Amino acid sequence: MEKSTRIGWIGTGVMGRSMCGHVLAAGFPVSVFTRTRSKAKELLDGGAVWKKSPYEVAKGSDIVFSIVSLPSDVEDVYLSEHGVLAGLSEGGTVVDMTTSSPKLAVKIYDEAKKKSCFALDAPVSGGDVGAKNASLAIMTGGDRKVFDRVLPLFETMGKAITYMGKAGSGQHTKMVNQIHIATTMIGTIECLLYAYRSGLDPSEAIRAIGSGAAGSWSINNYGPRIVNGDFEPGFFIDHFIKDMGIALEEAKRMSLSLPGLSLAHEFYIAAKAQGLGKRGTQALYLVFERMNGIER
């Protein structure tokens, strides 16, 4: 890819800041917009150029990336009057890396096409650490040839980069990821509660079961944090509720009943109700503790 390719970046939260930093470090000219300008300071100090709207970012870019918060933010960034698609020139490419609605990803793809532009949906997994270390998993939907073109930029940010199929497939894959995590977390929490209540040493129990058929990333990574009383994010419960909500909405749209996901979703809503929205997803353990009359 030509090092003169002009990159636009929208959204410089914990994730976006690191990801955009990798693109900038790779030597591309980058223009930036984010809601709170101070969050882009480091990037601007590093040579990125400030723009005052998604529209302005798109005006001066060949490829525009975004990683924002909610699907409604994504819609606003791309499809509003001052949005990216209003500003992008023919032949331009947009890449939304927010975990967002597959349906919206298809809508953006269709709208881009009407303007002879290209769109990918490419949500990530791996959290702030993965963003910092450029070791994110990136799950991509859209046209294969567009994916191939953008790949060198993805490679500055991540490691397991997969092309999953037509528009929306990246978001669908991320939903597969979140659906699996949701119930696995319930398993992690319930088995630790059982270990605790039955008088086992929970750390020993994790060691005994974690490498066999009951093993999961969740029990081996969140398990020890739970045992140590570490409920810091990782990944916010608030964000996980958003993701599960998208998955449940899509599932409903496809007439798909997912009782395990629904159960997890309900308990995470309880976690939010108990003031745990800004704690890590493993803090669901506290809800199950309280439910079982266990005092901390």
Added chain:
Amino acid sequence: MEKSTRIGWIGTGVMGRSMCGHVLAAGFPVSVFTRTRSKAKELLDGGAVWKKSPYEVAKGSDIVFSIVSLPSDVEDVYLSEHGVLAGLSEGGTVVDMTTSSPKLAVKIYDEAKKKSCFALDAPVSGGDVGAKNASLAIMTGGDRKVFDRVLPLFETMGKAITYMGKAGSGQHTKMVNQIHIATTMIGTIECLLYAYRSGLDPSEAIRAIGSGAAGSWSINNYGPRIVNGDFEPGFFIDHFIKDMGIALEEAKRMSLSLPGLSLAHEFYIAAKAQGLGKRGTQALYLVFERMNGIER
């Protein structure tokens, strides 16, 4: 351990047959009882001696192992008139490797103690393949010094051999294992159904998510079998229902509410109702398919 130590073995099903075979191959004198004599044929051909009851096995043994089916079978094998504890001499040791009730394990331990005998509960994980390859995980409860004494025999059968604490701790640890597997399997099934319904290639989806934070033994091992329509056991649904039943009963006894485990248990009962009791645990996928109106 003296190679003259006389070993008794009760239960030569798929698991017990291989496990007892390893002890025999290590050069110990072994006497055997099992309900269906033909199932012990290979062991008898290999030099094991047939006994006509658990009592008779115990009479001529220093250490008696068992791996049978239900907790009621365990109770019968150890505590009945013709059972092991009636026949065992002072100083003898019993090791139940059935996945059974922690409460019953404590009862056997107490009864053994009254006779100046020793007892371990040592259920295993790793299935028929693990039993054959001597790579089982063995989770042990009882007295540490008894565990240390039996360890050389465990080492002929398994790899990850852990001492978990007082009597019943082995069974409790196995329950921790099963509780975690139960909900993780729901996650595996639901995320694959979502992948299928959303038009993704499920194999690609497994590859995309299996090595990250959503990874589990279940998605990486059962996932591909489900995608290939392979519902052979592995581990019987009937046996898993038994294990979850024990876990739920123990949890209730300890006043512990485990909604995820309960949900999994209910769906596995549905699987049994649909004639899937002798299929592998991954065949729960078929229940979720039918529930969602998907025809095979």
